[in-house]
Amino acid sequence: MTGSQPGTPFGVARPTSSASGPPLVEVDSLSVSIQVDGSARSILRNVSLTIGRGEALALVGESGSGKSMTAKAIDRLLPAGARQTGSISFDGQDVAKMTGAALRSYRADVAMIFQDPRVAINPVRSIGDFMTEVLRTNTRVRSRVAADRAVKMLARVGIADGQRRLEQYPHELSGGLLQRVMIASSLLTEPRLLLADEPTTALDVSTQAEVIEILNDLRRELGLAVLFITHDLELARTFCDRTAVMYAGEIVEVGDSSAVQEAPLHPYSAGLAAARPRVDRRLARLEAIPGRPLSAVEAPDDACSFAPRCVHRVNECDEGHPELRPLGLGMVRCIRAGGTALTEKDVNHEAHR
């Protein structure tokens, strides 16, 4: 990886190297609500994001923040009865309007991998059966050719004895191996976008490191764009060019991954970074964010959603819903960001010590 390309530069800037036309994915003002007991419950609020060709964008947030739902919306996998406003376009085409052949080709262009490979793979079918199904049914490749391609793809994710693996069943493989099988199978249709929903959360740390490395290699080799969903800011930084932080169904900050972690603009991003214990030293006390994460349903439309947990809260925070606005090289949904907000916090903490 030493000679790898630096990723997309900063903030809202488009990747200049591959700037042929619009970004690969453009999500514009996406709102999603589901019907619960006859009333609409909002789960995504006004989400806008872009993913450039070959770019890796991290979507970071806690449970219920809407990150998985955003990926599902892109993949047209929203639950039945969900109402969606706003638009999603892929390579300039409106995803919502796709039907028939266009939708099938979109499904081949967009691959998804999930957190726990054991849940996502049918346990009573062989690895070979699982991997080649998509080729046999969609592209009508003969089964021997499909198996050949599966073996080659397994080799690319570091599984050397692919032929033998194809005959095995999921329970015979470790979690790390199985996740690599998932990755390999998702790439068989040569997708241009990979939606990775916490792909390493269920894995051991050393296995996580290997899976991330494989994803990183493949991404560079294949020019694959990735939407990488994680709750771990640090992991987002190791893998992604840009990071978007979600809270209560909306994006509260977008920026270069290192910047979001080292110089966060939104108090919630700052809180997330500070709350994590550190492996290199023991902290006297972790800076926990008070309260609990809000779901989109509970979040107000006429005030800042994060205000009740925020150390920088002022009266104005409750007087209107903040817009996502450009600041420096990123974007932030906070009226106090920029000014002296975060420095004030530092000063306060110094005073407490």
Next chain:
Amino acid sequence: MKLTDDLALEVSGLRKTYGSVVAVDDVSFAIRRGGSLGLVGESGSGKTTIAKIILGLESAAAGQVRACGRDRTAAARTLGERRRRAREVQIVFQDPHSSLDPRQTIGSMLEAVVRLHHRDLIAGERRQRVMDLLDMVGLHERHTAALPREMSGGQRQRAAIARALAAEPEVIVLDESVAALDVSIQAQVLNLLADLRERLSVTYLLISHDLAVVRQLTDTAVVMCQGQLVESGTTAQVLDDPQHIYTQRLRASVPGPTWVRRVSATPSILDEGGAS
């Protein structure tokens, strides 16, 4: 004799086999009273098997477990003995969603444990004790009437901690107890656990794969790999200057600024050949 009295938990030469698989192979460690030890390892390393043996949920093939100076290797023969052992070691599991009874309110769950272990208390005193327990873990009086599903993940885990504390145990086994919590909630629970240890002088055995959590909550650490203990020492030593190659690789796998570059230089430690 004095030395043994100072130990809250002592595991020596522990071995456990399942058929031909050796899950735990000659493992020994000890935690002094009020201490906190991190048991580090990946899935399949045998760390949860050790916890189960300590709690009496599994029996050892060989070796000995002592808590508060008393042997607990063999199964408890009497109800009284089981209760006494429960006052020695309690456990908090990873997922409170599956470790709490979905149909029992938090108050009734706690009161049942208090009644079991403090038979001399009258109803009013028991209720007071339940309130104290809730207060200790940062829950409110209104949570006595709550069912687990009416609480958030963080609150449920606090309730599980309160249940462990209700028996007033010497040792609490924390089996990945913060692993399933969101980052901001995990920090709150880690702070709570540190406070409780300071306040109650309770002893922790923390089972975790998360080295940062181990750093934050423990004084000493042992590292396990495939059933064997490969390294032990103070947590700072083990994490800052790991001696065993397995510990070194674990440490290098923690995400960090230069991480992706670093892991690619690390040789594979996955099961290349076998299908474990």
